[in-house]
Amino acid sequence: MAQSNPSIVILGGGFGGLYTVLRLSQFPWPQGRPSITLVDQHSRFVFLPLLYELVTRELETWEIAPPFSSLLANTSIQFRQDRVERIDLAQQQVALHSGETLDYGYLVLALGGETPLDLVPGAAEYAVPFRSVDDAHRLTARLSQLETSAQESIRVVVAGAGPSGVELACKLADRLGDRGRIRLIDRNDSILKQSPSFNRTSAQKALDNRGIWIDLDTALKQVTADSVVLNYKGQDDTIGADLVLWTVGNAIAQPIQDLPVAHTAGGRIPTTATLQLAEYPHIFALGDVADSVDANQAQVPATAQAALQQSSCAAWNIWALINHRSLLPFRYTHLGEMLTLGTETAALAGLGVTLDGPLASVARRLVYLTRMPTLDHQVKVGLNWVVKPFLEALQPK
Numbered sequence: 589m590a591q592s593n594p595s596i597v598i599l600g601g602g603f604g605g606l607y608t609v610l611r612l613s614q615f616p617w618p619q620g621r622p623s624i625t626l627v628d629q630h631s632r633f634v635f636l637p638l639l640y641e642l643v644t645r646e647l648e649t650w651e652i653a654p655p656f657s658s659l660l661a662n663t664s665i666q667f668r669q670d671r672v673e674r675i676d677l678a679q680q681q682v683a684l685h686s687g688e689t690l691d692y693g694y695l696v697l698a699l700g701g702e703t704p705l706d707l708v709p710g711a712a713e714y715a716v717p718f719r720s721v722d723d724a725h726r727l728t729a730r731l732s733q734l735e736t737s738a739q740e741s742i743r744v745v746v747a748g749a750g751p752s753g754v755e756l757a758c759k760l761a762d763r764l765g766d767r768g769r770i771r772l773i774d775r776n777d778s779i780l781k782q783s784p785s786f787n788r789t790s791a792q793k794a795l796d797n798r799g800i801w802i803d804l805d806t807a808l809k810q811v812t813a814d815s816v817v818l819n820y821k822g823q824d825d826t827i828g829a830d831l832v833l834w835t836v837g838n839a840i841a842q843p844i845q846d847l848p849v850a851h852t853a854g855g856r857i858p859t860t861a862t863l864q865l866a867e868y869p870h871i872f873a874l875g876d877v878a879d880s881v882d883a884n885q886a887q888v889p890a891t892a893q894a895a896l897q898q899s900s901c902a903a904w905n906i907w908a909l910i911n912h913r914s915l916l917p918f919r920y921t922h923l924g925e926m927l928t929l930g931t932e933t934a935a936l937a938g939l940g941v942t943l944d945g946p947l948a949s950v951a952r953r954l955v956y957l958t959r960m961p962t963l964d965h966q967v968k969v970g971l972n973w974v975v976k977p978f979l980e981a982l983q984p985k
């Protein structure tokens with residue numbers, strides 16, 4: 589398989605894919621630099637854990653979604669903005685929406701997930717997902733429209749009381765203030781089922797303080813233009829809604845679902861501990877599309893922190909494969925969980941530390957700053973965070 593000048597193609601420029609190419613671009617290539625191509629349907633990387641901050645205008649789009657062109661400016665990586673349609677394992681080719689095909693020697697699958705809007709009738713037409721910059725802009729446009737309307741209260745329903753639903757509900761409550769009537773719906777019997785108890789308690793307090801209604805053991809059955817149908821203990825109830833946010837589910841990107849390999853529950857693809865596909869050792873999978881058990885037999889979660897850690901391992905292993913060195917098994921380190929719980933407030937629990945309130949919000953921002961791709965972007969964003977409060981103070985009131 590190893591060629592003198594192999595081509596490496598990385599599909600998906602999120603936490604798994606982008607950080608893999610950035611790592612690969614830093615390695616020495618004594619046998620000659622391979623051609624490395626990153627493919628993403630969008631022109632920008634999105635730092636998803638900070639997407640909520642666009643709703644409250646705490647951050648600007650350029651800070652959390654830098655263009656690939658600037659992130660890869662000083663590297664030899666080629667970026668292709670295109671949609672991946674199909675992967676031909678036999679021909680080692682990727683078919684793109686534009687009609688072009690890319691040949692690969694080594695392939696990285698990092699296309700992530702999508703929010704499924706086909707789980708209940710009406711969701712695709714009337715509910716707003718929250719997974720991309722376009723989603724966030726669509727949401728803020730709708731909020732601005734409602735805020736400038738004559739109506740006294742603004743009724744928002746958030747489907748799903750996992751991290752995304754809870755964080756979004758708190759941000760929306762802070763943005764809408766007294767006019768907001770926010771309802772968080774979940775079919776489970778508690779919020780944040782997977783979170784550490786400290787974060788769950790802090791989140792519960794944050795929701796209560798903001799007057800957010802929580803409907804547990806409740807299924808959202810249908811969405812219409814101005815209402816939702818809820819089902820609690822077998823009883824249907826229709827309530828009015830000006831805006832419905834959908835945060836439930838994680839569907840694997842279609843080209844991955846279509847791959848003729850074994851899939852596990854949810855359509856993810858199993859990998860070896862070295863993040864390779866067992867039958868295709870020149871193909872790596874990471875992030876949300878991968879179902880991986882690490883070297884310590886721990887199930888790797890579908891999170892940004894796991895994808896980011898996997899990117900270093902995948903990059904090393906591709907380099908090692910090409911340069912006839914030993915591959916390393918992936919070892920996942922769980923660093924904890926951080927939640928934003930409104931404007932400039934957060935909760936975090938991890939590595940023996942628990943913290944909530946404004947200090948946790950500052951800590952969360954600083955941790956994320958160090959995780960942003962490229963030093964150049966970190967410096968631009970960090971400087972903006974230092975300078976912005978002074979500039980705002982100078983603005984005429």
Ligand SMILES: Cc1cc2nc3c(=O)[nH]c(=O)nc-3n(C[C@H](O)[C@H](O)[C@H](O)COP(=O)(O)OP(=O)(O)OC[C@H]3O[C@@H](n4cnc5c(N)ncnc54)[C@H](O)[C@@H]3O)c2cc1C
Pocket residue numbers: 599600601602603604605627628629630633634636637638639640670671672673698699700701718719752841842843874875876877890891892893894895926
């Ligand atoms: C709102 C939100 C907040 C989150 N907060 C946290 C958090 O606080 N902490 C945490 O650990 N995790 C968080 N997550 C989860 C985390 O973001 C994901 O687990 C992580 O992004 C997975 O990385 P990935 O590389 O697999 O996929 P992604 O980062 O989603 O990247 C996939 C990329 O593939 C591209 N793509 C998809 N399909 C195609 C196609 N057909 N053709 C071309 N390109 C395509 C997409 O445009 C995207 O850029 C959050 C998720 C969301 C939605």
